[in-house]
Amino acid sequence: MVIFRNLVGMKKLGFLFLIVLQSVACTKKPDTIVDSNPAAKINIAIENYAGSQILKLNDIWYKNENGDSLQISVFNYFISNIKLTRDDGFVYTEPESYHLVRENNASTKSFTIVNVPPGNYKTISFMIGVDSAHNVSGAQTGDLDPNSGMFWDWNTGYIMAKLEGKSPSSSGGIVLYHLGGYSGTANAIRTVSLSKDITLPDKQSKTIHLKADALEWFKTPTTIKIKDIDVVSANSTKIIADNYADMFSIDHID
Amino acid sequence: MDVKAELPLAFNVPQGWPSPNYNYTNNQLSKAGFELGRKMFYDARLSKDNTISCGSCHQQFSGFAQIDHPVSHGINDLLGNRNSPPLFNLNWHTSFMWDGGINHIENQPIAPIQNPVEMDETMANVVTKLQGDATYRSMFKAAFGDETVNSQRIAKAFAQFMGMIVSSNAKYDKYKRGEAGSAFTQQEMNGYDVYKQNCATCHTEPLFTDFSFRNNGLPPTGVNDSGRAHITLASADLYKFKTPSLRNLKYTWPYMHDGRFNSIDQVLNHYTTGIMQSPTLDNKLSGGITLTDKQKEDLKAFLNTLNDEEFVKNTMFQEVK
Incomplete structure (x- = not known):
């Protein structure tokens, strides 16, 4: 693909000839051959944490900000609409950007964004949850398949994020935080924007290692007492979603 | 690809009707x-124990509702809380279910399939069952180009069948189209006037519903079904339900969200003498509706012109044995 960088200004005939060559050589034709060269890749690798420790489902008793003990058995969330912003202002938007991350399935915790133009990136942003358009436009597939257990069939919409577990502070012993809703007050979608300099050379790949801290669900801006909120209702959706809005950080780039 | 699949199937908007939502x-x-x-x-295999199909509670002769059942019987004879709604002209609906909780026709079938008192099956199991059936695999290939079965394709195929169920050949429709032999009698004409003066605000022509949610003054039962508020959690929506169409009432009794009324007479008596005042009662019903006995008879004659015999007997919608 580097060859196209030198094409501007070449004779038209040779230009077309090379396009033909390129079409034969590659299975995927570039959409634009003049100024974008989407040959680089960004890997996203997510590690879920509980505070300073890597999250382990079921086995470990954690303490939340309020001092309540809890074990976590399910930790799932959608990441969608990933955007990468370059220092020259160019914004790369991942097409069909819907990723369901499930702690109990390692393969969901890393994925690759292909065809990213090279350059110096400074910001990655994404939604926690699924944008409203994909909650109102009928049957979806892939990571948005309603079979995932992250979909309400009786009140259409995705469960944007889900944390389940147990706690002696809960009157029923359980913690059931299912955050859904795409509009109004019960809107569980939050947008995350993280800054870090990422130099992405042509034809190469970089990995952004993200940390997601499950215990952030229980603090900042609101410290959650599990005895008060053991099951999330529409009324408590905003509180918890505001809390998890800052659960992500960039650990490192490599 | 199967040649049949390439045959276009047209969805026709009846003359004079608004554009469909879907x-x-x-x-x-x-x-x-x-x-x-x-x-x-x-296909009853869409239920957990392979006993209940969509057609069990949505029967064509009953306008795809279930006659004589206030609420439907699901798996293991479990009862729901609401009357099985008729299925026709669905592409015009802006939401589904009595509480409007479902926002898209393609998302509709998954709800009864997964409801524990209806079909109690998971969509994942439905996918597995259908994928394991060679007939279905070939039908998915014919419809979508390859044999892959997934929940999205199931939903889209359902929307193709259910959306095509259109009822637009009642006497009323033929009268509006000026077809021969469809002239209204004097009583039907009188009833049309009674309808226009007393019913048309909510049961708007030509679909005979405005798809809004309203509290029509039914006293809550022991079930205390909160209706639309179950979805919105807004106290302003308590006891509101989606306005049903007045089409095909002959086939779709009993009436109301819980099937509490067996006859149109009972429904009319509710509107004239049975309205219960409450904070969310529709303001157009606060004084009830005043109808003389003659007006009731005329209105019933008009409502009869909304029954579409061709629709309930259309072989296109019948099960292929």
Whole structure:
């Protein structure tokens, strides 16, 4: 693909000839051959944490900000609409950007964004949850398949994020935080924007290692007492979603 | 690809009707897709114990409602809380279910399939069951180009069948189109006037519903079904339900969200003498509706012109044995 960088200004005939060559050589034709060269890749690798420790489902008793003990058995969330912003202002938007991350399935915790133009990136942003358009436009597939257990069939919409577990502070012993809703007050979608300099050379790949801290669900801006909120209702959706809005950080780039 | 699949299947908007809310923009209609949706609709394997199909509680002779059942009987004879709604002219609906909780026709079938008192099956199991059946695999290939079975394709095939169920050939429709032999009698004409003066605000022509949610003054029962508020959690929506169409009432009794009324007489008596005042009562009903006995008879004669015999007997919608 580097060859196209030198094409501007070449004779038209040779230009077309090379396009033909390129079409034969590659299975995927570039959409634009003049100024974008989407040959680089960004890997996203997510590690879920509980505070300073890597999250382990079921086995470990954690303490939340309020001092309540809890074990976590399910930790799932959608990441969608990933955007990468370059220092020259160019914004790369991942097409069909819907990723369901499930702690109990390692393969969901890393994925690759292909065809990213090279350059110096400074910001990655994404939604926690699924944008409203994909909650109102009928049957979806892939990571948005309603079979995932992250979909309400009786009140259409995705469960944007889900944390389940147990706690002696809960009157029923359980913690059931299912955050859904795409509009109004019960809107569980939050947008995350993280800054870090990422130099992405042509034809190469970089990995952004993200940390997601499950215990952030229980603090900042609101410290959650599990005895008060053991099951999330529409009324408590905003509180918890505001809390998890800052659960992500960039650990490192490599 | 199967030749049949390439045959276009047209969705026709009846003369004088508004544009539908759902028009297959992202779901290419085909004979194969429609037939697949129809087969699934009548297939009891979509329920957990393979005993209940969509067609169990949505019967064509009953306007795809269930006659004589205030609430439907699901798996293991479990009862729900609401009357099985009739299925026709669904592409014009802006939401589904009595509480409007479902926002898109393609998302509708998954709810009864997964409801524990209806079909109690998971969509994942439905996918597995259908994928394991060679007939279905070939039908999915004919409809969608390959044998892959997934929940999205199931939903789209269902929307092809269910959306094609249109009722637009009642006497009223023929009268509006000026067809021969469809002139209204004097009593039907009188009833049409009674309807226009007393019912048309909510049961708007030509679909005979405005798809809004309203509290029509029914006293809550022991179930205390909160209706639309179950979805919105807004106290302003307490006891509101979606306005049902007045089409095909002959076939779809009993009436109301919980099937509490067996006859149109009971329904009319509710509106004249049975309205219960409450904070969310529709303001157009605060004084009830005043109808003389003659007006009631005239109105019933008009409502009879909304019954579409061709629709309930249309072989296109019948199970293929």
